[in-house]
Amino acid sequence: GDSVTQMEGPVTLSEEAFLTINCTYTATGYPSLFWYVQYPGEGLQLLLKATKADDKGSNKGFEATYRKETTSFHLEKGSVQVSDSAVYFCALSGTGFQKLVFGTGTRLLVSP
Amino acid sequence: GEEVAQTPKHLVRGEGQKAKLYCAPIKGHSYVFWYQQVLKNEFKFLISFQNENVFDETGMPKERFSAKCLPNSPCSLEIQATKLEDSAVYFCASSPQSSSGNTIYFGEGSWLTVV
Numbered sequence: 001g002d003s004v005t006q007m008e009g010p011v012t013l014s015e016e017a018f019l020t021i022n023c024t025y026t027a028t029g030y031p032s033l034f035w036y037v038q039y040p041g042e043g044l045q046l047l048l049k050a051t052k053a054d055d056k057g058s059n060k061g062f063e064a065t066y067r068k069e070t071t072s073f074h075l076e077k078g079s080v081q082v083s084d085s086a087v088y089f090c091a092l093s094g095t096g097f098q099k100l101v102f103g104t105g106t107r108l109l110v111s112p
Numbered sequence: 113g114e115e116v117a118q119t120p121k122h123l124v125r126g127e128g129q130k131a132k133l134y135c136a137p138i139k140g141h142s143y144v145f146w147y148q149q150v151l152k153n154e155f156k157f158l159i160s161f162q163n164e165n166v167f168d169e170t171g172m173p174k175e176r177f178s179a180k181c182l183p184n185s186p187c188s189l190e191i192q193a194t195k196l197e198d199s200a201v202y203f204c205a206s207s208p209q210s211s212s213g214n215t216i217y218f219g220e221g222s223w224l225t226v227v
Contacts, residue, residue: 046217102154104153
């Protein structure tokens with residue numbers, strides 16, 4: 001079945017450092033890919049998405065490119081802030097199916 | 113409304129008691145989803161609805177879990193005879209359409225503690 005693999009955390013960075021959180025997926029057909037963020041004590045918020053190969057999703061300085069050849073959707077940000085501290089979830093929605101399949105989440109801790 | 117509204121935010125039940133959680137999807141959204149998040153952050157899909165009809169129930173533990181989405185009422189997720197392992201945050205989500213690329217919007221979750 002469909003699955004998503006994320007790098008294990010926590011990822012600990014200093015403010016203004018470069019962030020990469022790796023995400024790879026296994027799916028049949030042409031899934032859509034998502035990054036969701038969960039701040040402490042809150043629900044999931046959509047951060048960005050890409051619905052076809054080579055699409056780049058971007059929001060709030062975060063970017064991720066849908067790479068079909070490497071089945072990846074790595075999340076990047078050029079300069080993180082303390083307020084970016086949260087858990088980040090990579091997810092996919094398979095062809096014809098609405099259900100989201102999540103990775104296990106990566107906790108990001110940013111210190112001043 | 114403009115957001116997925118879940119109640120209660122916190123619920124404590126003794127083992128063997130019933131727990132019932134509610135969800136009001138975003139107005140105009142036809143699809144409702146329930147997910148269970150356990151302590152290690154894993155999200156487990158439980159069930160989805162298209163309006164009042166079950167769309168996908170492959171994740172539901174059928175022995176004790178049930179869910180409904182009735183017209184003009186909040187959707188509900190009910191757990192009969194709760195067990196310690198049911199302690200988790202239960203998220204409801206909604207979406208306007210069924211195609212793969214549509215965004216699914218999540219509520220803030222209901223935290224169930226079984227003691």
